[in-house]
Amino acid sequence: MKSPNWNRIVIKVGSALIAPERNGCSSHYLLSVASFIVRCRRQGIQVVLVSSGSVAAGSHLFRKSKNTSGHDKKAMAAAGQTEMMATWDRLFDFSSAQILLTDEDLRDRERFVNIRNTIDSLLENDILPIVNENDTITTDRVKVGDNDNLSAMVATSVQADTLIICSDIDGLFDSNPQLNANASLISEVRDINEQVYAMAGGATSAVGTGGMRTKIEAAEKAVSHGVTTYIVNGFDQRSFDMLIQGKNPGTLFHPHQTPLQESKHWVRHTTKALGEIVVDDEFSLSPKQSVDSLSSSDLIDVVGEFSVGDVVLLRTDSGEKIAKAKTNYSSCLLDFVAQQGDASLNQKIDGTPKPILSNKFSAIMEAQ
Known part of the structure; x- marks a missing residue:
């Protein structure tokens, strides 16, 4: 069986996998993700997990309202973050660490470097870093907005060689597969251009905030830094089985042959x-x-x-x-x-x- 040639990977898991029914966290889909992370670590592959879902995980604890305020969502994130971390912790027999970030942390050069150093130290001690945006304190001025782009920024920060973005469909299609039964999966992308963005469309999940377009944006950030990027179906265990065998279960975005210098990539794709x-x-x-x-x-x-x-x-x-x-x-x-x-x-x-x-x-x- 062929194994993937990875040294350090970042895997992004969205709200729809964490809390599919918005009734707290569920391990139903997370078991496959956790098993994949365990198998990677057994092969000596370092893993960083970027996990959305704090708002979705905590929303069931609050009185239902059609007009949920921004303060309510921040409170949901505060309550849901502990539940989400506890859920991940139950799925592993090794230690994990929580890292909460804002856009301001990433665009400040000193903090950006500190993020890398902290995650390096965690990985060197076999601790799984679990990263999320700090939704309890973010404002529009310091908000990344979606964890797809956050995962790409983290992948470039920690010098990962591969980024895996979990979606609710198999990857990038030439048209919306939920509306067109004849839509075809794009298995490989070598150049992210306007045509690729045109195929991305909007969000398909009612739970998460990121759609296919944000995943393409994230892929563009990652590949320009030399990070191989996959968009795969996180709801299908076969996706992770294929990945661990070195196969492509979704859409593979090839990295640039000549990646941007790290400092220039940070300015172009991370800062505002x-x-x-x-x-x-x-x-x-x-x-x-x-x-x-x-x-x-x-x-x-x-x-x-x-x-x-x-x-x-x-x-x-x-x-x-x-x-x-x-x-x-x-x-x-x-x-x-x-x-x-x-x-x-x-x-x-x-x-x-x-x-x-x-x-x-x-x-x-x-x-x-």
């Missing part, structure tokens, strides 16, 4: 731009140039408020996105320079050791 630096439409970066060639004389406007070290979008006045990068200066100072257009001010900025934008933490937007 907190503001914009606007340059003239004629401004461009040649293949040999980098964002640190940007001069204060190129600035024509600054949008939003940001501080030193925040990630911003560099774009033209007509809206063309050029790059994302860490800024070495605040919006206040850059806006002052852009509005004044004073040569002496230009010299004050350009004369410092630091350029306006950091080349190390940057990503050209055309570099998919």
